[in-house]
Amino acid sequence: MLREDKLALSDDILMKIEKPERYIGHEVNSVLKNKDAVSVRFCMCFPDVYEIGMSHLGIQILYAMFNSWEDVWCERVYSPWLDLDKMMREQSIPLFALESQEPIKNFDFLGITIQYEMCYTNILQILDLAGIPLIAAERGEDCPIVIGGGPCTYNPEPLADFFDLFYIGEGETQYRRLLDVYKDCRDTGKSREEFLLQAAKVPGMYVPRFYETVYNDDGTIKSFHPTREGVPARITKEIQMDVTDTYYPMKPVVPFIKITQDRVVLEIQRGCIRGCRFCQAGQLYRPVRERDVETLKKWALEMLKNTGQEEITLSSLSSSDYSRLPELIDFLLEECGRQHINISLPSLRIDAFSLDVMSKVQDVRKSSLTFAPEAGSQRLRNVINKGLTEEAILSGAALAFEGGWTRVKLYFMLGLPTETEDDIRGIAELSNKIAATFFDTVPKEKRTNGKVQIVTSTSFFVPKPFTPFQWARQCTKDEFIDKAYLTRKAISEQLNQKSIKYNWHEADASVLEGVLARGDRRLGEVIRRVYEKGSIYDAWGECYHHERWIDTIEECGLSVDFYTHRERSLDEILPWDFIDCGVTKEFLKREWEKARQEEISANCRQQCQGCGAAKFGGGVCTEARSQVLVTGGSSERYEGKD
Amino acid sequence: MNGMKVRIKFRKYGPVRFIGHLDVMRFFQKAIRRAGLDIAYTGGFSPHQIMTFAAPLGVGLESNGEYMDIELHSLDSCQDAVERLNAASVKGIEIVSAKVLPDNTANAMASVAAASYTVRFREGRAPEADIARLLPEFLARETIFYTKETKKGTRELDLKAGIYEMSWDGRAFSLLLDASSAGNIKPGQVIEALLEQGGEKLQDNALLITREDVYTRRELTGDGGAPGDRRSENSREDFISLGEIGTLEIHL
Numbered sequence: 001m002l003r004e005d006k007l008a009l010s011d012d013i014l015m016k017i018e019k020p021e022r023y024i025g026h027e028v029n030s031v032l033k034n035k036d037a038v039s040v041r042f043c044m045c046f047p048d049v050y051e052i053g054m055s056h057l058g059i060q061i062l063y064a065m066f067n068s069w070e071d072v073w074c075e076r077v078y079s080p081w082l083d084l085d086k087m088m089r090e091q092s093i094p095l096f097a098l099e100s101q102e103p104i105k106n107f108d109f110l111g112i113t114i115q116y117e118m119c120y121t122n123i124l125q126i127l128d129l130a131g132i133p134l135i136a137a138e139r140g141e142d143c144p145i146v147i148g149g150g151p152c153t154y155n156p157e158p159l160a161d162f163f164d165l166f167y168i169g170e171g172e173t174q175y176r177r178l179l180d181v182y183k184d185c186r187d188t189g190k191s192r193e194e195f196l197l198q199a200a201k202v203p204g205m206y207v208p209r210f211y212e213t214v215y216n217d218d219g220t221i222k223s224f225h226p227t228r229e230g231v232p233a234r235i236t237k238e239i240q241m242d243v244t245d246t247y248y249p250m251k252p253v254v255p256f257i258k259i260t261q262d263r264v265v266l267e268i269q270r271g272c273i274r275g276c277r278f279c280q281a282g283q284l285y286r287p288v289r290e291r292d293v294e295t296l297k298k299w300a301l302e303m304l305k306n307t308g309q310e311e312i313t314l315s316s317l318s319s320s321d322y323s324r325l326p327e328l329i330d331f332l333l334e335e336c337g338r339q340h341i342n343i344s345l346p347s348l349r350i351d352a353f354s355l356d357v358m359s360k361v362q363d364v365r366k367s368s369l370t371f372a373p374e375a376g377s378q379r380l381r382n383v384i385n386k387g388l389t390e391e392a393i394l395s396g397a398a399l400a401f402e403g404g405w406t407r408v409k410l411y412f413m414l415g416l417p418t419e420t421e422d423d424i425r426g427i428a429e430l431s432n433k434i435a436a437t438f439f440d441t442v443p444k445e446k447r448t449n450g451k452v453q454i455v456t457s458t459s460f461f462v463p464k465p466f467t468p469f470q471w472a473r474q475c476t477k478d479e480f481i482d483k484a485y486l487t488r489k490a491i492s493e494q495l496n497q498k499s500i501k502y503n504w505h506e507a508d509a510s511v512l513e514g515v516l517a518r519g520d521r522r523l524g525e526v527i528r529r530v531y532e533k534g535s536i537y538d539a540w541g542e543c544y545h546h547e548r549w550i551d552t553i554e555e556c557g558l559s560v561d562f563y564t565h566r567e568r569s570l571d572e573i574l575p576w577d578f579i580d581c582g583v584t585k586e587f588l589k590r591e592w593e594k595a596r597q598e599e600i601s602a603n604c605r606q607q608c609q610g611c612g613a614a615k616f617g618g619g620v621c622t623e624a625r626s627q628v629l630v631t632g633g634s635s636e637r638y639e640g641k642d
Numbered sequence: 643m644n645g646m647k648v649r650i651k652f653r654k655y656g657p658v659r660f661i662g663h664l665d666v667m668r669f670f671q672k673a674i675r676r677a678g679l680d681i682a683y684t685g686g687f688s689p690h691q692i693m694t695f696a697a698p699l700g701v702g703l704e705s706n707g708e709y710m711d712i713e714l715h716s717l718d719s720c721q722d723a724v725e726r727l728n729a730a731s732v733k734g735i736e737i738v739s740a741k742v743l744p745d746n747t748a749n750a751m752a753s754v755a756a757a758s759y760t761v762r763f764r765e766g767r768a769p770e771a772d773i774a775r776l777l778p779e780f781l782a783r784e785t786i787f788y789t790k791e792t793k794k795g796t797r798e799l800d801l802k803a804g805i806y807e808m809s810w811d812g813r814a815f816s817l818l819l820d821a822s823s824a825g826n827i828k829p830g831q832v833i834e835a836l837l838e839q840g841g842e843k844l845q846d847n848a849l850l851i852t853r854e855d856v857y858t859r860r861e862l863t864g865d866g867g868a869p870g871d872r873r874s875e876n877s878r879e880d881f882i883s884l885g886e887i888g889t890l891e892i893h894l
Contacts (some may be wrong), residue, residue: 005656005733011764012847015702020660026732028672254672256658256665308672308730339675340689363687 008096008103009084017083021256022050025098028254029306031063032099033073040179042066042074042109043097043144047122048539053078054253055261057315058113058150062171064249072179075099075107076253079122080129082543085536088129095129104130108182110144111167114152114159117516118509118539123148123162124531134528136164137209141192145182153206154237154284155465155576158516160208161524164196168579169204169238170270172246178202200231204238206579207231213521213575219562221520221573236580237284241618243270244292248299251306263311263344264303266296268328272317273604273620275611277385277595278374278416280464281317283583286611287619288604293324297331304341311342320349321605329357350396355403368407368455369400375416376426382598383418385591390430397434401441407453408434414483414504415461415475417595424483428490428500431456435496454496457503458487460510464517465576466583468591474514474564480507508546512538514564515553520575523563526556584612645682645692645713646892647743648723649750651885655704658734663698669735670710676730679723682713696750696856696884697757697821700828707758707855709884711743711750720890741888753858756806756881757821759829760852762814767848771840773810780836781808788835801827801835806876808832818878821856857881 007014007024014020035041044063046053053059059076066074075097080088088095094103104110110130112123124134127146133139136146147165148156156166167174178199185195200207210231214222226233240246252264271288272281300312312332316322329345336343343361348354350369358367373388375381381388397408412427431454438452460480463469475483484504491502516523529552537543553560568574570589577585587610594601601609604620614621654666661669671691674681683689696709717723720740727737747753763769780786786801804820804827819827829851834844860882 007657011702014660015847020701021662021665024657024660026657026734028669028676028730028732256661256669258665258668305676305678308675310671310675340683340691342688366687 006101008093008101013084013087013091013093017087018081019050019257022078022081023084023098025101027098027256028308029251030076030099030253031067031074033067035073035100035102038071038073039183040072040109041107042072042111042179043077043104043107044074045077045110045112045126046115047079047112047119047126048537049081050078050255051257051259054255054259056113056115057261057265057267058171060249060252060265061247062111062175063253064251065172065175065247068247069176069179071183073099077104077126079125079537082537085125085129094131095126104144105132105142107144109147111147111149112163113150114148115150116539117152117513118544120159120516120527121531121535121538123159124528125536127162128531134531135161137161139164139192143192145192145195151280151284154280154579154581155517155519156206156208157213157521157575158519158523158527160211160521161528163208164192165199166206166208167204167238168206168235169581170240171238172240173238174202174204178205197228197231200228204235206235208521211578215522219558221575224573224575224578234578234580237582239582239616240270241289241616243289244295250299250302252303254307254309261313262309263313263342264300264307264309265313265315266300266303267291267315268296268319268322268325269316271619273321274318274387275385275591275601275603275609276374277383277468277591278413278461278464280467283466283588283611284581285317286582286604286613287616287621288321289619290322290324293328296328300332301335304339310340311344312336313344313346316347318349319345319347320351320354326353333357333360350393350400352399355396355399359403364404365406367405368409368453369397369405370409370411371396372411373430374411374413375419375423376412376428376430377423379598380416380419380423380426382600383595384416385595385600387600387603390433393430394433394437397437398441401438401452406438406447406451408455410434410454410456412456412458413461414458414487415480417461417469417472418598419483421486424486425490427456427458427487428494431491431500432494432496435494435499438499439496452499454500455503456487456491456500457505458484459505460507462510462514462517465574466579466581466588468588468595470518470574470588471568471570471572471592473567474511476565477507477511480510506541509538509541509544511560511564512546512549515549515560518575519563522556522558523553526552526558529555582611582613582616587611645715646717647745647747647749648712648714648717648720649741649743649747649884649888650710650712650723650727651738651740652708652710653704653706653736653738654699654708654734655706655736656734658732659702659704662701663695666699666708666735667693667695669732673727673730673735674712677723677726679712679726680715680717682715694749694751697754697826699853700851703851703853705853707738707853707883707885709750709856717742717892719892739885741885741890742892743888747887748858748862750884753862753884754856755820755822755859755862756818756857756876758807758854758857759817759819760814760854761817761829761833762850764848764850767845769837769840769842769844771837771842773836774812776836776840777808777810780839781805786832786835788831790831799827799831801832805832806881807878818857818881855883855885857883858887863887 044059063074066072077097132143145164148163149167153166181198196207199205210228212227213224216222269290271285273288374386463472682692692713694711699705723740724737788799788801790797790799804825807818809816837844
């Protein structure tokens, strides 16, 4: 039997567990290398179940990038599901990487992407099963360097104990340099500590052990500073400014089992021009950088050919804002039509153009239309700077109903700053008006299903770092529940209430998400204790033990209220203040003030708001200049680039 | 345009034996695209490739004879299809042959009548019993009842009529079993019943099973054989491998 045929798990285990395909590797386009011929072994981890982790684009990009380097072999690992987790503990089976099926402990790096707060205990599960000490400072020279990345690293403090290193920002830019530093340290016999000290000087790298937090008596931060010479006090996010001439996976790994995002993903741009005040991604990934449309067309065809996928989707925070969208969609419609490939189009604003496109790619009778007004009244939509008016929603809905759609999904948040009962009733009233629009627009004889179906969903608002609401008070659990009841009651009082179905999220998890999102280093102990009490998969409702978290927070002498239910003062040192994501604190303060004045801000294309991201010198911030260039002829657009 | 039916024979072995039947189907849908085969699609908003599999293979089993019928609009040669599919496949899913089927051939799934298996015991999980002594008596029985566990409880099943051939060479069983949709029986059930006769229980996950081939009834192919014998005998001559049907020649 060839070496790569050997599986880490026995047949007995594989026959007993759910979906053994999660653990056997061998997927199309997964990369096998000769381990003796590479000098760095990197294991990339998404700390959730395979179907979720494999749907993540970022890992596919970095996997392709690492494996394009001859001296590096990058493999993957995901959280073992509960059934296997139990067996691995009982039988002391070390966590392994999918490609080589070898223990993670043997690797040089374990890179963990941290996409949401509710995966924090799964990070400890990964470390524990791999046989790596949970606390970074307790790791020996034989342990992999544990490095974190992803959106939650913009407030890495609750996880500071567990990581050797955080990479703040986009992975394309500094990994080569970091690995070279690592190789150099290893070749010259330097210790783990010495490597980390050098790594801390690489742009974008945060080595938490070289920093110290001092607290005030009231629990707020008194100071935060490096403890070693040469370690930067402030860390600026890394950003890939040229998003066209860069790494992108032309051969994404194709799983055997059906995963959440089971399609080719074409990332058309990064960042968002909109500036919704509740949205963290909209601030973190500034400025907007568009990919060249010709390159995207080429990539789409190549990825479809190399994967055999029957569906392609566009990825971005707001696809409608991509300037070459009509051209790209026309191209895909033609190519995909010929090849029997489905196109899925998320995050499109509903207008005549998008409805026309959607009617071509989906069955209008079966599909539903999605609006995300986020707040029920125009007043509150101004507070959150969601530039969607009731008029636009109703005219979009009317167009859609004329086009044959009968199902509408609406997404709102409850608990936004300044929210009143009127705003909540606005959710019910808007839902009702959309139903009324259907009956006004579609004559009786043309109502295919006879009726319209409005599904109104609310989630609870959790303030996030680096947003204008980072200072805001989060609602308590009871307030959340009261708001959901009020919404339900208001909907039941509407004329068209029979056409409206109302869903709301659980409040418990939103409370914890709020604690972790704006938490500090002291929460590390809470996370560790909760894990040791048996919690994993907190993101999965059925696995989440709310009381255990709340009790443990108290046990550790901390309080939920401190992290969530108080409004922070503008001069408080926030745990994430040492990170520079481009957007300045001054800008966020201005936006917070404007929110309270119910004033909207123009988007990046309409008028620069001076957020600070212009310092990266590209994307939408320099677009005006390139537009001047384009007027002379489209080929000039890229002439200024070298 | 009328397409041609092409029957693909493939093997499944090694780690990919843990891939379930539905996922093997999904795998081939994508492999066919990667291979650039000119496959026919159904209409509608979500067109599907025209594709039928013979008999689902259980998770964990290996096979030397799996079949899938597809409809192609065009084809350079059968060998070309095999090479392209193999280039688009993964280790452990190996395409053995492609053959063009006569237009009137029953589809792979509907025509399945029997399947042959090789069954071994895993190391350390062989029974105490002397199988060579147990087997003649087992095969001579009038009825072989087996209690099958279903979602709703248990069900008594007589395996006897479905065991067409069974032999033991001291290391492995060779089995030919009913695999039709009405009477399908599994090799594990047969071995379990055999050991039970000797008063022994089959150990957990004790068997290594390889499906060797899948068969249809010779009479269904128009290749009559000897009528009259087949109903009573159900011997290997009454069946023809799905892989023997069709030709390597392309006729459009």
